[in-house]
Amino acid sequence: MAESTAPDRTPTRRGPDPRRRSERARTAILDAAAALMGEVGFARMTMEGIAARAGVGKQTIYRWWPSKAAVVLDVFQREAGGDSEPLPDTGDLAADLRTVLRATVDEYNTPETDRISRAFTAEVQHDEDFARAVTEDLLRPHMRAYKERLRSAREAGEISPDADLDVAVELLTGPLHHRWLLRTAPLTHDYVDVLVDLALRALRP
Amino acid sequence: MAESTAPDRTPTRRGPDPRRRSERARTAILDAAAALMGEVGFARMTMEGIAARAGVGKQTIYRWWPSKAAVVLDVFQREAGGDSEPLPDTGDLAADLRTVLRATVDEYNTPETDRISRAFTAEVQHDEDFARAVTEDLLRPHMRAYKERLRSAREAGEISPDADLDVAVELLTGPLHHRWLLRTAPLTHDYVDVLVDLALRALRP
Structure with missing residues (x-):
């Protein structure tokens, strides 16, 4: 300006x-x-x-x-609260993931965010240029923030040294997104906790 | 008729x-x-x-x-090849999941299925009645087929007796759907194999 x-x-x-x-x-x-x-x-x-x-x-x-x-x-x-910030790193991966994913659930459960996110999701299906912009400018930075937190956990020995971090990010965010997108069941904090427990069972050394 | x-x-x-x-x-x-x-x-x-x-x-x-x-x-x-059929049950859960999810990836990689699936996904965001019909008539039967296969694996001792089977289904299908929907990375058979390995690490007793 x-x-x-x-x-x-x-x-x-x-x-x-x-x-x-x-x-x-x-x-x-x-x-x-x-x-x-x-x-x-x-x-x-x-x-x-x-x-x-x-x-x-x-x-x-x-x-x-x-x-x-x-x-x-x-x-x-x-709507997403500004640029992708790093995830919290308290040294307890499970706690940090619960914090972030519970906040995500709270956002999805806000009617305004739900409405705009669904409009975006629909447009991403119709328009490949828009899809590319959304993926590069919004989604990748967001997924990178998760990946960085997982990398730090891997260095701290909290997750397996040979874990594929890209797939690990999807293991955490994909199920939650699927449930929101397809409205198959309510998104709750309890659900987040079960999901984080399961994903970390998969990722631990 | x-x-x-x-x-x-x-x-x-x-x-x-x-x-x-x-x-x-x-x-x-x-x-x-x-x-x-x-x-x-x-x-x-x-x-x-x-x-x-x-x-x-x-x-x-x-x-x-x-x-x-x-x-x-x-x-x-x-497009989806008829009603939801049961998953194969050869007694080897990992092999059966790889078979089914590789076939899903092949479908998503077919331009016609990709096009129609994206049109559906967009409409589900716009129209709540249509969303309900898609969820009840297409998605739930599909997820139920996965759940039944996981239940049989749980009875056979292949997965943990206290695993939440609904979340387990999402752990398998959510990441793949996320990658397809948001076009973050290619969908390959190798990806399926990594995903099945990770999900089963989470679910095993």
Whole structure:
């Protein structure tokens, strides 16, 4: 944002702070895109539609995002709570995995996140370019965070030295995602605990 | 099909055999529905559209299926090779799981099955009624077949007596489905073998 290099405005100056106005516009754009994803889906969504819904000009969107896919990826980053952070590392792998996967379950059980995640999942099936962006920008960093935590556990001797860490990540996240996606059973913390126990039985030395 | 109660027509009788004509109509309807699922998706597909594409009257479709969801479920049953059959039971759980999951991978790697499965996955996210039908009519019978095979393995002492069989099924199918759905890595027979080994380490007594 170019505005952020301007000196602070004094509170007595008339008119809104341009940085706060920018921030409000960004939020309105992301809110509009999130709503349209759920209502009309990615394919039928347009930059014009987002701009109209957000009450901004189309050029305001293009100032920050090159394409609607880029906007929608940011919607999802925001829903997912920002960029992929490293997993907690307390030295107890089972406890750390329970913490993270219970939080994931809580997110999936939030109607807004559920709605947007399902809209994303549907679009990933329809649109290969969008699928690639989602995989590279959202999913891989997320899976890498799991993998790093498992690597540290492997170094600490908590999991087998010859465990395939990519498959190990899928063993933890795949069943939970499957249950959420296909709505076969409720997602609960108890379920997470059973899953972590089973996966660690598979991975221990 | 009411026609099947009629006596066989002799080959000398003029005109097509009505049972064969019915069978051709059914096939044309399922082909049309499969094509439309991929092209316009479930939500925008109509019975009229299926009828026009199949070259039959709409009443011909209603003779066999009450709704477009019912037609589309039959498309998928056909793609999936009919109703859920029991898993093989040779007495060697690992070998049987490898056989079945390798066949699943081969199916996913078939462009036509991939296309229809992705169309289904997208629709399940959009439409809760369709989701329920898919879960109850396709997915649960499929998961039950795995569960029965695991139960027989548990009785044979191949897996732990206190293993949660529902979670065990997801441990086998979830990671593979995750990899297919999110296109994170290729689906190969080697991957299946690693996955089966890991899952059985988790489940063994």
